[in-house]
Amino acid sequence: MHGPNIFGIEPPSFYFFNLLLNFNVVWSLVICYPLVLLVCIIQSNFQRKMRKTTMDSYFWKMLPAYIWMLVFFIQPHKEERFLFPIYPLLTLCAVLCIENIKRIWNCIFNGERDIFQKILLNGTIVIFLLLSLSRIFALYIHYQAPMKISMVLGEAVSEKNVCIAKEWHRIPGNFFMPKNHHLRFVRSSFNGILPAYFDETKKGTALVHNYFNDMNLPSDYMLFNLTECDFLIDSDFGEKYRIHDIEQNYSKDKSTWEIIKSMPFLDSKVSSSFFRAFYVPLISTKYTKFGNFNLLKRKK
Structure with missing residues (x-):
C-alpha cells in the first residue's frame, strides 16, 4: 500500500x-x-x-x-x-x-x-x-517539558547516547542536543518508520538510505540497543514497571536508571479536553492532571 x-x-x-x-x-x-x-x-x-x-x-x-x-x-x-x-x-x-x-x-x-x-x-x-x-x-x-528536558545535558568529552522510546514524537531532534550527544531510538509499540538519524557528512541531507520506504514500514536499522544508552527520556504517568512490556515505564526501573531531571507533563487521558487546550487561571488546575517527563541516567 x-x-x-x-x-x-x-x-x-x-x-x-x-x-x-x-x-x-x-x-x-x-x-x-x-x-x-x-x-x-x-x-x-x-x-x-x-x-x-x-x-x-x-x-x-x-x-x-x-x-x-x-x-x-x-x-x-x-x-x-x-x-x-x-x-x-x-x-x-x-x-x-x-x-x-x-x-x-x-x-x-x-x-x-x-x-x-x-x-x-x-x-x-x-x-x-x-x-x-x-x-x-x-x-x-x-x-514545555520535551523542549526543556534536553537542556539539562551539558557538553560531554566523549560520545553519549540519548535514547527515547514511546515519546519519540515529542522530542525536537538532534539540533537541541548538546555537543557529543546523539539522539537514538529504542523499541516501542510504534510500528511505522522512524525519522532518519541526522547524517553529519557534507552531503548528508541528500542521501537516500536503503532503509527508507514509502509504505511506512518499520526498520530495525533505526532501533538502538537499550543497554548502550547513557541517557533515556521517558514519561511516567504512574504505570508499573514490567520488564516484558514493549513500552516499559523506565522511570520505575530504579536498579538501572536514576532520574536527574523531572518536569510536569499533562496527562491528556484524564484531563478535560477544554482545559488542556486553554489555560484559565485558578480553574485549569482543577480539571487537569499531570504526570512526569523524566531525563534518566544509567547507573554505573
Whole structure:
C-alpha cells in the first residue's frame, strides 16, 4: 500500500477543530464570511449602494483560501502543516468579514448607531487576544517539558547516547542536543518508520538510505540497543514497571536508571479536553492532571 493515507487518516472535523484552536474567533469569522458576503451582495443589489467591481474584488480575495481548504479538507490524510500557507489569507477573510458586516449594518441603519461597529471591532480583537493568550499559556504550561528536558545535558568529552522510546514524537531532534550527544531510538509499540538519524557528512541531507520506504514500514536499522544508552527520556504517568512490556515505564526501573531531571507533563487521558487546550487561571488546575517527563541516567 502506498500514498499518504498509510500515515493516518482523519475526518474533516480535524481541520475544523485545529483551526478553531489556532485562530478561535478569526476562524469563526472565516466560516461566516461566505454567508455575510452573499447577504452584502443581495443587499447592494436592492439598494444599489455598492459597485459590482467592489463585490468582485471581495470575491476574488476570498476565493484562494476557500479553494485551498476545499482541496485539503477532502483529503483523508490530514496534517496541521498543510494549512499554514493560507494563515495570512484566513486573517484577510476575517477582516473582510468584519468590513462587510459593518457595511450591512450601515445599510440597515443609514450609518447610525455607530457604537455597534466599535463593539464588533474592539470585541473581536479582545476576544482573539484573550483566547490566544490562553492557548499560548496552555501549550507552555502543559507541554514545555520535551523542549526543556534536553537542556539539562551539558557538553560531554566523549560520545553519549540519548535514547527515547514511546515519546519519540515529542522530542525536537538532534539540533537541541548538546555537543557529543546523539539522539537514538529504542523499541516501542510504534510500528511505522522512524525519522532518519541526522547524517553529519557534507552531503548528508541528500542521501537516500536503503532503509527508507514509502509504505511506512518499520526498520530495525533505526532501533538502538537499550543497554548502550547513557541517557533515556521517558514519561511516567504512574504505570508499573514490567520488564516484558514493549513500552516499559523506565522511570520505575530504579536498579538501572536514576532520574536527574523531572518536569510536569499533562496527562491528556484524564484531563478535560477544554482545559488542556486553554489555560484559565485558578480553574485549569482543577480539571487537569499531570504526570512526569523524566531525563534518566544509567547507573554505573
